[in-house]
Amino acid sequence: MRLLLLSNSTAPGRGYLDHAREEIGAVLDGARQLVFVPYALADRDGYTAQVAEALAPLGVEVTGAHTAPDPAALIGGARAVFVGGGNSFRLLKALHEHGLVRAIRERVASGAVYMGSSAGTNMACPTLRTTNDMPIVQPASFEALGLLPFQINPHYLDARPDTAHMGETRAQRLEQFLEENDVPVVGLREGTWLRREADRLTLGGIDAGGVVFRRGARPSEITPGHDLSALLREQPRFDTTAS
Template sequence: MRLLLLSNSSAPGRGYLEHARDVIAGHLSGVGELLFVPYALADHDGYTAKVAEFMDGLGISVRGIHTADDPRAAAASAQAVFIGGGNSFRLLKSLQERGLVEAVRERVRAGVPYMGSSAGTNMACPTLRTTNDMPIVQPASFETLGLVPFQINPHYLDPSPESAHMGETREERLTQFLEENDVPVLGLREGTWLRRTDGTLTLGGIEAGARLFAPGADPVEHGPDTDLSGLLATEARFDSRRNQAAPFGS
């Protein structure tokens, strides 16, 4: 598989996706047309136009899947797929209603490049359970694409001593997740991404790194350019459990 999973699509002082321009260009090398999935936001046309403006600079045309008469057929013939950010619950519900969870999964597993940002990165995980979003709609289940066998928390935030916020920190919430689930979670800070090429998984980014949470262990810091291929080691077990229709982590 060829995956590029971005924590965020916009960085302070930079245009849309500009902070990751070089890695996106490399990931989509040879792609003439990108199939964009805009369902995480309400304005599908406007969102697609925003992506098309960026991709035009890379010489790539963009087709919004919402314009297709048969979205599943569009996914099945896509040269590359990009699922954008927004609300993860709305996104997953839309994918489920259009039969796109399996269609996109099969196409990506066949070898076409997949790119996700924020909610689109959540979709690459086994489930939706580590999103930061509010459940503004209710999907049929939390099962997502399962392109990696671990969970990701995009936009990961470290605790700030100056903050007046008295609720749980992100680290506390992910620790609570691990009390009920046996799958690791990688907290991707702003400006970071994961790139997968078959059995190799690498952490990249401008400056910040990522924080890995695993059952029964203290969190571990990882900097840019770290090889995280070891996180793929449970993939065979994950695939087996999914094929048996058992929730991963149960």
């Protein structure tokens, strides 16, 4: 199984996907056709065109899943699948409606590359429950693709003592999740990503790194190059209130 899961698709002062272009080229490993899943945004044609422009320097031809009469069948023949960011609830609702949860799982298990950014990274987890997004629509289920046995929080933000915001910090919200569920959560700061090659999982990107949250333990900092392969052996347990 080959996965590239980006926290974000844009970086300050750089074009769309520019900060991860080298990593994208490496994980695609010569694949020249890619199916893009644009359902997280309303403008699906414009979104697909943006991705096609960004990947053109790598010699990759992009087809939008929404342009096919049967998106699941299109996924079934894909060498690479990229699920873009936007609203995670809208994205997951569309994946269920178009039969893409099963189609993507099966195709990735058969060897296709899976790339996700932001909401698309959320989709690689067992469930939607660690997204940052507003539930603008109601999916049939919170069940996501389950390409990993743990959760991710893209766009992870550290608490700022100088902020006027009085709500929970991101860390507090993830700790609340762990009060109800027993599964690790990897908080990915901007500019970072997770890459999976078979049974090996590593953190990549800029020096910002990430944070691993576990029930009953203090959060642990991780830096680029960190080997997270042990997380692939986790057995997640949901709706299990901490005693």
